[in-house]
Every structure is written in structure tokens, then in C-alpha cells.
Amino acid sequence: MVKHVQVNLERETVEIETDSEKRPEEIAEILNEKIKPNGYILSIDNLNKPTAGKSDDVIWKAIPIGLIFLALFFLLQKSDILNFGIGGQTTPATSFLIGLIASVSSCLAVVGGLVLSLSAKISEDDESDTKTFMLFHAGRLVGFAMLGGLLGVIGNAIGINFTFTAILGIVASVVMILLGLNLAGVFSSHRVTLPVGIFNFFRKIEHKSLTPFAIGFGTFFLPCGFTQTMQIAAVGSGSFVSGMLIMFAFALGTLPMLALLSFGSASFAHGKHASLFFKSAGVVVIGLGIFALLAGLAGLGIINPFFNI
Amino acid sequence: MNTNKIALSIVTLSLVVGIVIIFSWSSVDDAGGSAGDPAQNVETRGGVQYITINAKGGYSPQVSYAKAGIPTKLIVKTNGTYDCSAALVIRSLGFQKILRQTGEEIIDIGTPRTGEPLQGLCSMGMYNFAVNFN
Numbered sequence: 001m002v003k004h005v006q007v008n009l010e011r012e013t014v015e016i017e018t019d020s021e022k023r024p025e026e027i028a029e030i031l032n033e034k035i036k037p038n039g040y041i042l043s044i045d046n047l048n049k050p051t052a053g054k055s056d057d058v059i060w061k062a063i064p065i066g067l068i069f070l071a072l073f074f075l076l077q078k079s080d081i082l083n084f085g086i087g088g089q090t091t092p093a094t095s096f097l098i099g100l101i102a103s104v105s106s107c108l109a110v111v112g113g114l115v116l117s118l119s120a121k122i123s124e125d126d127e128s129d130t131k132t133f134m135l136f137h138a139g140r141l142v143g144f145a146m147l148g149g150l151l152g153v154i155g156n157a158i159g160i161n162f163t164f165t166a167i168l169g170i171v172a173s174v175v176m177i178l179l180g181l182n183l184a185g186v187f188s189s190h191r192v193t194l195p196v197g198i199f200n201f202f203r204k205i206e207h208k209s210l211t212p213f214a215i216g217f218g219t220f221f222l223p224c225g226f227t228q229t230m231q232i233a234a235v236g237s238g239s240f241v242s243g244m245l246i247m248f249a250f251a252l253g254t255l256p257m258l259a260l261l262s263f264g265s266a267s268f269a270h271g272k273h274a275s276l277f278f279k280s281a282g283v284v285v286i287g288l289g290i291f292a293l294l295a296g297l298a299g300l301g302i303i304n305p306f307f308n309i
Numbered sequence: 310m311n312t313n314k315i316a317l318s319i320v321t322l323s324l325v326v327g328i329v330i331i332f333s334w335s336s337v338d339d340a341g342g343s344a345g346d347p348a349q350n351v352e353t354r355g356g357v358q359y360i361t362i363n364a365k366g367g368y369s370p371q372v373s374y375a376k377a378g379i380p381t382k383l384i385v386k387t388n389g390t391y392d393c394s395a396a397l398v399i400r401s402l403g404f405q406k407i408l409r410q411t412g413e414e415i416i417d418i419g420t421p422r423t424g425e426p427l428q429g430l431c432s433m434g435m436y437n438f439a440v441n442f443n
Contacts, residue, residue: 060317067324074331082366082392090410098391105392106435162398162405162432169433223433225393232407291435299434301400307332308371308437 058275059185065276066283073288077106090233092249099253102226109295110222111254112261113288114172117179118215119262120281123269124183132212133262137255139216144251145244147220151234152243163300169223170296176289184282223296226250351375359384360440364394364408368429368438377423377442383416385429396432405432 004017018027076082082105103112115136123129220227230250234243268277298305350361350373358381363369365388375381387395387408395408399416408414418427421442430437 057314060314064317064320064324067321067328071324071328071331074328078331078334101391106433107393110433162396166432166434225396225431225433226391228393228396228407228432229391229410233410295434297434298437299398299430299432301430305428305430305434305437307435308367 059279062184062276062279063283065280066287069280069284070287073108074291076104090230090237090246092245095230095233095246095250096253098226098230099250100256101253102224102250103254103257105226106295107224107226108257109288109292110169110172111219111224112258113176113285113292114219114222115258116261116265116281117176117183117285117289119265120183120269120278120285121179123266124274124278129266129269130263131209133259133266135209135212136216136262137259139213140219140258141216141248141251141255142213143217143220145248148231148234148247148250149240149244151231151247152237153240155235155238165221165223165228166296166299168221169292170300172222173289173292173296176285177293180282180285180287180289182282183278183285185279186282220247223299353379356380357382361386362429362438363388364397365390366392367394367436368431371438373438373440375421375440375442377421380420381418383418383427383429383440385414385416387411387414393431393433394436397429398432399427399429401427407432 082101118136119129119133122132227250230247234246237243237246265277265281268274271277294303294307295305297303350370352359353376356379358375358379360373360375360381361384362373363386385397385408388411390408390410395410396406397408397414398405402416402418404416406414421427421440423443425442427440427442428437429439
């Protein structure tokens with residue numbers, strides 16, 4: 001049935017010539033059943049799709065582009081723009097505003113970095129990424145609303161155990177650095193021998209509805225000073241509805257920026273400059289990951305803090 | 310290596326230098342006094358030394374100098390603070406608390422000894438302050 005197979009490691013392609021009458025998609029599916037346990041996945045590559053080609057040159061452009069975004073981000077943190085006062089009572093309206101600020105603050109290093117790396121990775125592997133992103137954002141909104149309501153009722157801060165959130169932040173930053181390296185293409189030259197466990201996990205994310213929802217839900221616990229102060233406000237609010245409204249409005253405030261990151265990734269990923277986008281995103285994510293990792297380690301008292309940003 | 314790559318390397322290098330500058334740039338006039346000159350944020354009332362730190366978008370002054378050997382309390386002031394600096398951690402005291410958005414938190418730090426600086430951090434670790442005692 002199969003006449004001829006040619007594997008091209010450099011381009012990461014397998015060419016299969018067959019006399020089967022099935023469509024290429026169906027053949028890929030049959031083969032995927034067999035090779036999945038080994039951590040490989042076949043997808044149909046359009047022959048006229050622009051190949052990475054001079055991928056060597058792309059990284060030369062991607063590094064400065066990524067660094068420009070990192071420099072702008074840290075410059076924004078250093079400026080006092082984000083520190084204007086919001087006084088008085090915490091209402092859903094103020095928490096929406098605080099969400100907007102939080103989504104461009106240093107919280108973006110953890111939450112946004114994770115969203116960008118996961119989105120870019122998912123868009124790179126999967127064509128139908130919109131559903132995954134919708135589920136993630138839905139999970140985040142529902143999670144904040146439900147847990148915020150819970151905080152209002154039990155009046156005790158479940159999300160604010162500092163050590164727990166700090167460890168979670170360190171895990172997130174390690175994931176970001178790994179995905180960043182992968183996106184930037186550092187692993188690609190020896191991808192064959194790479195332990196596939198972690199990337200298998202991310203492939204699973206793409207094919208199950210529950211996983212992106214759960215990850216969105218779990219972002220409630222990621223370290224972010226703004227989230228933590230909002231959690232306290234929810235605790236102080238004293239009822240399920242008011243706690244829920246405060247946290248939901250906060251999550252809604254962070255939505256525009258996070259949606260831009262995920263759906264922006266998708267549109268770049270299917271565009272002409274996909275390769276440049278993935279590598280630049282990789283550089284940005286590595287930078288944010290290293291920042292979050294160092295800050296997290298300092299927060300746990302493992303290393304001395306050597307920056308103040 | 311062609312000229313294009315050389316140009317891009319130069320851009321990359323200058324960006325790295327720029328980021329390093331951003332990170333190491335801290336306002337010098339922000340320091341609360343110097344080693345020999347206790348700052349305005351330190352005052353002694355009724356035999357107790359009070360050190361005041363403002364928490365909003367980071368801590369200021371970032372470095373304070375106070376006297377060792379007298380009972381000391383730290384006052385952390387918040388004023389519409391929603392950012393990470395409200396989530397205060399002082400490891401040496403085992404202190405972890407999310408401060409009220411606006412108010413004063415008074416923390417007893419006992420009688421500090423010379424050469425044992427007190428260090429505070431926000432929970433995410435990107436803001437910090439230190440008080441040196443001498």
C-alpha cells in the first residue's frame with residue numbers, strides 16, 4: 001500500500017507515497033494512531049506552504065524583536081504610569097480598572113507569559129486553536145467568579161498562601177522557559193532525542209476541552225500581587241455575590257490583554273511571518289520566564305533580590 | 310557573516326545593554342539617609358524607634374538606615390495600594406500579610422542588632438526594601 005517514504009529531519013517532514021484511495025488526512029490519522037505512543041504526530045503540510053527556509057536568518061531578526069518588547073515591558077514597569085491611585089471602596093468597577101492595569105503590570109510576566117507561550121505552542125501545532133483559547137478564557141472567568149464567591153462566603157483566603165503561589169509561579173516560569181526555548185527553535189536541531197513527556201502533555205491540552213478550561217481556572221492561583229489584593233477584597237466583601245462580582249470584574253479587566261496575546265498569536269501563526277513570530281515570541285517568553293523565575297526564587301528567600309522593578 | 314547579521318548583532322547587543330540599565334537603574338535620591346545620617350523616615354518616640362516605609366508600586370525608601378540596640382517598630386504605609394507591594398513578606402520575622410489598600414501596618418521588629426539588616430519583599434519578589442542598623 002505504501003510505495004515510498006522519505007524522511008527529512010531538517011525540515012521535519014515525512015513524505016509518503018501511496019496508492020491508497022483515502023484522503024491524506026485519513027492516512028495521517030491512521031498513522032498517528034500507531035506513532036502516538038512514541039511521541040510523534042503527523043500533520044498534513046501543504047506543499048506550497050512557505051517553509052522556514054532560511055531559519056538561520058530568522059532567529060537573527062527574532063532576538064532583537066523579542067528584546068525590544070522585553071525592554072518596553074520593563075521600561076513600563078519602571079515608569080510610574082501604572083501607579084496612579086485608586087482609592088476608596090473596592091467595587092466591581094474599580095476591580096475592572098485594576099484588572100486592566102494588572103494585565104500590563106509585572107503580573108503579565110507570569111500570567112501573560114504563560115498565555116503567550118501556550119498559545120504560540122498550540123497555534124504552532126494545531127490549526128483549530130480558537131476553541132482551545134475560548135475554553136481557556138472561559139475557564140479563567142468562571143474560575144475567578146466561583147472562587148471569588150467562595151472567598152466571600154468562607155471569609156478565608158484560600159489563594160493567598162504565599163509559599164504555595166510562589167512555588168506555582170516557579171513551575172510556571174520553568175514551563176515558560178522550556179516552551180520559549182522550543183519556540184525559538186533551540187531544541188529543533190536535536191528534537192528527535194528530546195524527551196517527549198512535556199511536549200506530549202501540551203499536545204494533550206490541544207485535544208481535550210477540559211485541560212484548557214482547567215488551566216484557565218488555575219490561573220487564579222498564579223502569583224500576581226494584584227490578584228492577591230483582590231482576593232483580600234473578596235474576602236472582606238462578606239457575601240458570595242459581592243466576592244464573585246469583584247473577582248469576575250477583575251478577570252474581565254485582564255481579558256482584553258490576554259485575549260490579544262492568545263488570538264494575536266493565532267493570527268500571526270497562520271500568517272506569512274509565522275516563523276519570525278514563533279521565534280520572537282520564544283525570545284520574549286524566555287526573558288519573562290527568567291524574570292519570573294528570579295523574582296520567584298527571591299520571594300521564597302532562596303536567592304537575594306538583586307533587582308527592584 | 311554578512312553586514313545584515315552584523316547590524317542585527319549590534320542592535321541586539323545595545324538592547325541587552327539597555328535592559329541591564331533598566332534593571333540597575335534605581336533613583337539615588339530615594340535612599341533614606343546614609344550610614345552616618347539617620348533618615349527622615351526614622352524617628353524615636355518614647356524610647357521606641359519607628360521606621361516608616363511607603364508601599365505603593367514598590368517600597369520607598371528602598372534602603373533605610375536606623376540605630377541598632379533600641380526597640381524598633383516598622384510602619385508600612387499603604388495608600389490605594391493594589392499592586393504587589395501590598396503583599397508584604399519579611400522572612401526574618403516570619404511575617405506574611407496582604408496589607409489593607411489604605412492604612413498603616415505596624416510591625417514589631419524587636420531590638421535590632423548591628424550588621425543584621427532587615428529585608429522586606431513583595432510576594433512575587435520583584436519589589437524589595439532593606440533597613441540597615443548601625
